[in-house]
Amino acid sequence: MHAVMPDPSPEPSAEPFAGLSRRPSDPQLTLLGGLTAAERLRRWPLPLAGATVAAGFPSPADDYVEGRIDLNEVLIRHPSSTFFLRVSGDSMRDAGILDGDLLVVDRAIEPRAGLVVVAVIEGAFTLKHLHRHRGRWRLEAAHPAYPPLELGDGDDSRIWGVAIHAIHSL
Amino acid sequence: MARLASGREATVLIDGNNFYASCEALMDPALIDRPLVVLSNNDGCIVSRSAAARALGIRMGQPWFQVKDALERRGVLVRSSNYALYADMSQRLMSVLEEWVEELEIYSIDEAFGLLHRPGPASDGSGDLTDWGRRLRRDVQRRLGLPVAVGIAATKVQAKLANRLAKAAGKGMGRGAGEGVFDLGAVADPDPWLEAVPIEDVWGIGRRLARWCRLRGVANARALRDLPSGELRHRCGVVGVRLQQELRGIACLPLERLPAAKRETCVSRSFSRPIDNLPQLREAVATYTCRAAEKLRRQRQRAGALTVFVRSSPFNGTSFYANAATITLPLASHDSAALLAAALPLAERLFNPHKPLQKAGVVLQQLQPETLLQHHLLVPQSPEQERRRRALMAVVDGLNRRYGSGTVQWAACGLHRPWAMRRGQLSRAATTRLADLPTVLALH
Numbered sequence: 001m002h003a004v005m006p007d008p009s010p011e012p013s014a015e016p017f018a019g020l021s022r023r024p025s026d027p028q029l030t031l032l033g034g035l036t037a038a039e040r041l042r043r044w045p046l047p048l049a050g051a052t053v054a055a056g057f058p059s060p061a062d063d064y065v066e067g068r069i070d071l072n073e074v075l076i077r078h079p080s081s082t083f084f085l086r087v088s089g090d091s092m093r094d095a096g097i098l099d100g101d102l103l104v105v106d107r108a109i110e111p112r113a114g115l116v117v118v119a120v121i122e123g124a125f126t127l128k129h130l131h132r133h134r135g136r137w138r139l140e141a142a143h144p145a146y147p148p149l150e151l152g153d154g155d156d157s158r159i160w161g162v163a164i165h166a167i168h169s170l
Numbered sequence: 171m172a173r174l175a176s177g178r179e180a181t182v183l184i185d186g187n188n189f190y191a192s193c194e195a196l197m198d199p200a201l202i203d204r205p206l207v208v209l210s211n212n213d214g215c216i217v218s219r220s221a222a223a224r225a226l227g228i229r230m231g232q233p234w235f236q237v238k239d240a241l242e243r244r245g246v247l248v249r250s251s252n253y254a255l256y257a258d259m260s261q262r263l264m265s266v267l268e269e270w271v272e273e274l275e276i277y278s279i280d281e282a283f284g285l286l287h288r289p290g291p292a293s294d295g296s297g298d299l300t301d302w303g304r305r306l307r308r309d310v311q312r313r314l315g316l317p318v319a320v321g322i323a324a325t326k327v328q329a330k331l332a333n334r335l336a337k338a339a340g341k342g343m344g345r346g347a348g349e350g351v352f353d354l355g356a357v358a359d360p361d362p363w364l365e366a367v368p369i370e371d372v373w374g375i376g377r378r379l380a381r382w383c384r385l386r387g388v389a390n391a392r393a394l395r396d397l398p399s400g401e402l403r404h405r406c407g408v409v410g411v412r413l414q415q416e417l418r419g420i421a422c423l424p425l426e427r428l429p430a431a432k433r434e435t436c437v438s439r440s441f442s443r444p445i446d447n448l449p450q451l452r453e454a455v456a457t458y459t460c461r462a463a464e465k466l467r468r469q470r471q472r473a474g475a476l477t478v479f480v481r482s483s484p485f486n487g488t489s490f491y492a493n494a495a496t497i498t499l500p501l502a503s504h505d506s507a508a509l510l511a512a513a514l515p516l517a518e519r520l521f522n523p524h525k526p527l528q529k530a531g532v533v534l535q536q537l538q539p540e541t542l543l544q545h546h547l548l549v550p551q552s553p554e555q556e557r558r559r560r561a562l563m564a565v566v567d568g569l570n571r572r573y574g575s576g577t578v579q580w581a582a583c584g585l586h587r588p589w590a591m592r593r594g595q596l597s598r599a600a601t602t603r604l605a606d607l608p609t610v611l612a613l614h
């Protein structure tokens with residue numbers, strides 16, 4: 001692997017553990033680990049109010065400056081685990097997802113009944129509604145013509161991610 | 171070193187399993203559970219194998235042309251290295267790992283060292299981080315769909331060993347071993363574990379030192395740890411002693427948190443076949459220069475100097491040729507046209523019709539922040555000219571990002587590029603390019 005990509009490992013510095021003193025550590029916080037800690041620490045975007053003016057009169061509009069709407073913030077909750085796919089077909093038409101839509105998929109979201117999911121069926125990404133039926137997961141199309149598909153016990157891994165938006169260009 | 175007194179710090183090494191093959195299968199579900207190999211630059215040899223391909227006995231580093239027919243007969247799938255995909259997945263992996271440790275050192279595209287505190291002493295059960303490691307693995311699997319192995323210990327060298335043990339198949343000797351997580355600090359007696367790791371596999375042991383160890387009967391990590399320090403110091407100085415200290419659980423190699431600001435950027439590739447004419451060398455050098463310039467603009471830096479290097483095949487024996495030339499730019503720049511004007515004359519100087527070249531590269535040096543704009547009396551460029559050049563570069567970069575690199579390019583880069591590296595089995599830039607997104611079927 002190292003022969004293929006340049007190895008970015010830096011030179012070891014002379015000072016052992018020089019980096020250690022920079023951040024006070026809280027073992028409890030660390031051990032909360034993973035998504036829980038991640039969610040806690042997630043920095044919510046702050047409004048950009050109150051631009052400072054070095055001299056002269058402040059603009060009366062300063063108090064209202066907020067920064068523009070960023071679609072990334074609107075559409076993406078977890079950037080690391082978000083993927084985009086292109087929809088092909090109309091079997092999810094009744095869920096409002098049309099052929100050619102850009103699908104935003106977030107793998108960090110736990111699949112639950114009622115959500116639209118990307119499932120791996122016969123080696124292909126397939127878009128379905130996830131339902132619970134007699135104690136089993138069931139994948140259903142949002143189209144009367146297509147029959148549902150029951151998932152077996154070991155089939156959880158077939159759910160690839162949860163679709164959270166379908167972007168439809170007019 | 172005083173900070174280590176509590177013995178509660180743990181160093182963890184997280185390493186992607188079959189990283190390239192795993193990335194490929196993530197974005198193309200037809201590859202899941204199938205035997206898959208990924209080839210190096212120029213489709214030269216095997217650099218990554220899926221678990222199913224390993225099970226077939228396919229080895230790393232095998233030259234593709236030697237095994238191609240046999241593997242195709244056995245239904246083994248093949249992909250060229252898709253750097254766009256792997257680099258994106260690597261960034262995602264590292265940002266997830268940042269959430270799990272207190273400090274993170276990115277060591278390679280799929281490996282990172284982390285530092286964290288044990289919740290209790292490592293000696294009793296309360297400090298055992300095996301479950302923490304399992305949660306981390308599950309989280310990475312869920313969010314990124316990538317399998318990783320987690321090695322936990324007191325030092326970097328130990329963490330590397332623990333990671334190996336985490337990956338070791340079919341051990342079943344202790345908690346976590348062979349299941350993707352191994353906490354060396356939590357086992358009652360680490361000795362049998364260290365004995366299971368051959369000396370050649372200890373991180374930082376070169377081939378020569380390993381041979382010296384073998385001659386002295388030092389065959390595994392445990393034996394190296396217990397070798398009298400004096401002998402090691404005599405043989406290989408402080409480096410060897412440090413390595414041994416690390417094996418003993420005394421940290422000597424600090425975590426490198428922030429990579430130093432990049433001082434140079436390099437683009438180099440082998441050719442698909444040797445280049446023996448100047449027009450093709452010019453095309454190749456122009457292509458690499460433009461690529462490097464693009465990287466520079468993305469990093470918001472300018473280069474003060476530029477080096478072109480060339481070499482023939484190292485297997486040519488007597489006629490081996492390697493050469494390089496550097497030029498200092500009159501004005502630090504990240505403008506492709508300015509860098510091309512500097513690079514192409516160097517390519518001409520280095521070209522030798524009797525020395526067919528196998529590889530060339532362009533290195534941009536003396537990098538400085540874009541904002542640091544110095545003016546030069548001899549090179550008049552009005553702010554207006556400067557602004558227009560920048561706007562042009564922004565348009566070019568935008569188009570290439572959106573529609574794939576090479577959509578818009580300088581004529582000097584050539585059109586057909588017969589010299590360009592073979593990547594005949596390249597998958598799509600499935601996570602980074604709008605035109606390459608995978609399809610999700612809504613057909614049944």
Ligand SMILES: [Mg+2]
Pocket residue numbers: 185186187188189280
């Ligand atoms: Mg790896």
